[in-house]
Amino acid sequence: MANLFNFDDEFKLGIEAADIEHGRLVDMLNTTHNLLREGKREEARAYFNKTLSLYVHEHFTNEEAFLASIGFPGLEDHKKIHANFRKSFEELKPRIETADDAAFRQALSDTFVWIINHIGKTDKKYAKFYFEKQSA
Numbered sequence: 001m002a003n004l005f006n007f008d009d010e011f012k013l014g015i016e017a018a019d020i021e022h023g024r025l026v027d028m029l030n031t032t033h034n035l036l037r038e039g040k041r042e043e044a045r046a047y048f049n050k051t052l053s054l055y056v057h058e059h060f061t062n063e064e065a066f067l068a069s070i071g072f073p074g075l076e077d078h079k080k081i082h083a084n085f086r087k088s089f090e091e092l093k094p095r096i097e098t099a100d101d102a103a104f105r106q107a108l109s110d111t112f113v114w115i116i117n118h119i120g121k122t123d124k125k126y127a128k129f130y131f132e133k134q135s136a
């Protein structure tokens with residue numbers, strides 16, 4: 001089955017730990033999408049909630065620690081963006097659990113947009129800072 005999303009090079013930062021974790025989020029969205037196409041809605045919902053919960057806690061924590069370690073000047077703003085995404089997902093999560101399809105669709109679409117805008121654009125800013133600092 002074709003994937004919804006391919007984790008193309010344009011999404012990669014060149015920082016291995018982050019690329020691995022970002023790749024997991026893309027895999028998660030693809031797996032959820034495939035479960036839905038197979039008609040396994042219950043399974044898709046449970047899997048999505050469980051995996052995205054882990055992601056917003058573990059990846060955001062790891063990434064923020066990395067940004068602090070390199071002295072990234074945009075750290076506070078970056079943390080706020082993470083906190084907003086986490087908050088909006090935490091609000092949708094109980095609704096997804098009770099089979100609220102509108103909430104599930106919203107969370108899927110938010111995650112899709114997140115990959116494009118946050119991983120594809122915002123995270124790239126700290127990668128640029130990191131590589132410039134290394135070559136300075």
Ligand SMILES: [Fe+2]
Nearest residue numbers: 022063119123
């Ligand atoms: Fe990230």
Ligand SMILES: [Fe+2]
Nearest residue numbers: 063082118123
């Ligand atoms: Fe980030």
